[in-house]
Amino acid sequence: MIPKMEIRGVSKTFHARGGTVAALEPCDLAVAAGEFVTVVGPSGCGKSTLMMIAAGLEAPSTGEILVDGKPAGPAGPRRTVVFQRFALFPSETVAENIAFGLRVAKVARAEIDQRVAEQLALMGLDRFRDAYPHELSGGMQQRVAIARALVVRPDILLMDEPFGALDAQTRTVLQEEVSRLQRELHYTVLFITHSVEEAVYLSDRVVVMSKGPGRIKREIAVPRDAEWRGFEIEESGTHASFMQTKREIWELIRAEIVRQ
Amino acid sequence: MSDGRTSSLPGGPSGRIALGATTLAALLLAWLVASTSGMVSPRVLPSPLDVALRFASLLADPFSGATLAGHLAASLQRWAIGLACAILLGVPLGVLLAWLPPLRPAIAPVFELLRYIPPFAWVPIAVLWFGASTTTQAVIVFIAAFPACIINTQLAVSGIDPILARAARTLGAGSATTLARVVLPVAAPTIFTGLRIAFSNGWMALVGAELVVGKQGLGFLISQGQINDSAATILVGMTTIGVLGTLIDIVLQRAQRLALPWRTDSVRPAE
Numbered sequence: 001m002i003p004k005m006e007i008r009g010v011s012k013t014f015h016a017r018g019g020t021v022a023a024l025e026p027c028d029l030a031v032a033a034g035e036f037v038t039v040v041g042p043s044g045c046g047k048s049t050l051m052m053i054a055a056g057l058e059a060p061s062t063g064e065i066l067v068d069g070k071p072a073g074p075a076g077p078r079r080t081v082v083f084q085r086f087a088l089f090p091s092e093t094v095a096e097n098i099a100f101g102l103r104v105a106k107v108a109r110a111e112i113d114q115r116v117a118e119q120l121a122l123m124g125l126d127r128f129r130d131a132y133p134h135e136l137s138g139g140m141q142q143r144v145a146i147a148r149a150l151v152v153r154p155d156i157l158l159m160d161e162p163f164g165a166l167d168a169q170t171r172t173v174l175q176e177e178v179s180r181l182q183r184e185l186h187y188t189v190l191f192i193t194h195s196v197e198e199a200v201y202l203s204d205r206v207v208v209m210s211k212g213p214g215r216i217k218r219e220i221a222v223p224r225d226a227e228w229r230g231f232e233i234e235e236s237g238t239h240a241s242f243m244q245t246k247r248e249i250w251e252l253i254r255a256e257i258v259r260q
Numbered sequence: 261m262s263d264g265r266t267s268s269l270p271g272g273p274s275g276r277i278a279l280g281a282t283t284l285a286a287l288l289l290a291w292l293v294a295s296t297s298g299m300v301s302p303r304v305l306p307s308p309l310d311v312a313l314r315f316a317s318l319l320a321d322p323f324s325g326a327t328l329a330g331h332l333a334a335s336l337q338r339w340a341i342g343l344a345c346a347i348l349l350g351v352p353l354g355v356l357l358a359w360l361p362p363l364r365p366a367i368a369p370v371f372e373l374l375r376y377i378p379p380f381a382w383v384p385i386a387v388l389w390f391g392a393s394t395t396t397q398a399v400i401v402f403i404a405a406f407p408a409c410i411i412n413t414q415l416a417v418s419g420i421d422p423i424l425a426r427a428a429r430t431l432g433a434g435s436a437t438t439l440a441r442v443v444l445p446v447a448a449p450t451i452f453t454g455l456r457i458a459f460s461n462g463w464m465a466l467v468g469a470e471l472v473v474g475k476q477g478l479g480f481l482i483s484q485g486q487i488n489d490s491a492a493t494i495l496v497g498m499t500t501i502g503v504l505g506t507l508i509d510i511v512l513q514r515a516q517r518l519a520l521p522w523r524t525d526s527v528r529p530a531e
Contacts, residue, residue: 057426087424087426089446
């Protein structure tokens with residue numbers, strides 16, 4: 001079966017002070033349709049670089065990105081990105097931000113209104129329809145960013161440490177929300193985080209990266225029918241199988257941090 | 261702070277207006293006392309009443325070729341032409357400079373050199389080229405206003421978080437759409453601040469240029485007042501220039517607030 005998105009032999013070398021620095025050794029990673037894959041790793045392992053290349057926002061030194069088996073080309077609405085710093089357009093209201101991609105694609109007015117309304121309802125943003133981003137809390141801003149990325153119905157949603165800038169409580173609520181969306185609507189997601197707990201809770205598969213230079217170290221499957229699925233994150237964390245997976249991943253990362 | 265508020269604006273906006281009005285009234289009173297008590301000769305400092313009468317007569321009867329309204333219209337026309345050129349050229353160039361960074365080192369040296377030539381230093385050469393015409397005055401306004409337009413636009417555009425352009429790209433926007441829907445709206449407040457500086461720089465340079473050259477305009481009116489030994493005429497001219505400049509800035513501030521409803525007060529540039 002052809003994966004929804006495939007990262008094939010992607011590497012990245014930077015030129016610095018006369019020499020070259022390998023940020024990323026050739027990486028291979030495939031994400032199947034409806035699969036939620038998370039990349040974890042210590043800071044500096046190149047996971048964000050990998051994400052930017054996957055999004056088409058940065059060019060790889062070698063390798064290519066395929067969507068449905070074909071070269072993905074430049075950045076565009078088939079691969080939308082949710083950034084850590086939200087990246088909402090400050091001069092546009094919540095509804096206008098969400099409608100951005102649809103308006104660029106020249107979707108008919110009536111359909112835009114309808115799809116924006118759906119997203120507002122889905123993300124619990126109805127009350128904030130006409131608010132400007134600066135009037136919203138961080139959590140609400142990131143909901144808008146997620147809605148803006150989902151409304152264009154991308155082939156794959158790329159999330160670059162999306163909850164990294166949020167406080168702990170807000171983060172928990174959004175993690176549960178994203179987990180619920182995924183279970184109900186089966187988005188294809190590539191997710192980057194440095195939180196092991198978040199990775200286990202959300203993913204079907206966790207990819208652990210090592211650093212210096214960055215490469216994929218191990219892939220760990222998290223069964224979709226695990227006993228803790230569907231619980232809140234606090235509750236899930238108390239299950240033995242959850243703790244077991246978490247510990248396994250954490251050991252891999254700890255080895256990387258100690259190795260420096 | 262007698263009302264015990266800890267706000268930095270005691271009494272709020274209305275309190276501020278009252279304070280300002282009080283100071284203005286006190287100045288006016290001091291002027292009245294000084295000019296009517298015989299302390300200062302009316303030839304040196306006419307009373308506010310004399311100035312008001314002179315104002316009325318200048319409105320009704322031509323002086324040095326035009327009524328006060330005529331001089332004012334002449335000034336406003338030159339100012340508007342010079343400003344329009346400065347904005348229409350400066351804002352797009354500023355965007356270009358920010359959008360295409362390689363252009364900057366090419367243009368910067370020229371700019372640095374021209375920056376230290378004050379607008380008035382251009383008057384003689386402008387007169388030589390264009391005569392004592394509206395064009396000459398407009399050129400001086402342009403020279404005074406242009407740097408504020410181009411510099412602030414460039415700062416505004418290059419100061420935008422690149423992540424916004426990236427977000428727009430992942431949503432399918434090309435360069436033109438990103439510029440129109442993301443970059444320019446976000447840069448607008450700083451560009452607008454630059455325009456306000458350009459408006460006031462242009463206004464000041466114009467009055468200065470009119471003092472030196474020309475046959476009409478508020479600056480010319482003042483210089484004619486001096487030649488005719490009429491302090492009242494000079495004061496009418498000066499007051500008109502000051503009041504008009506203030507009014508224009510107030511209108512611009514209002515326009516800025518209306519045009520940019522998404523701006524927070526806390527991040528509005530210092531004024």
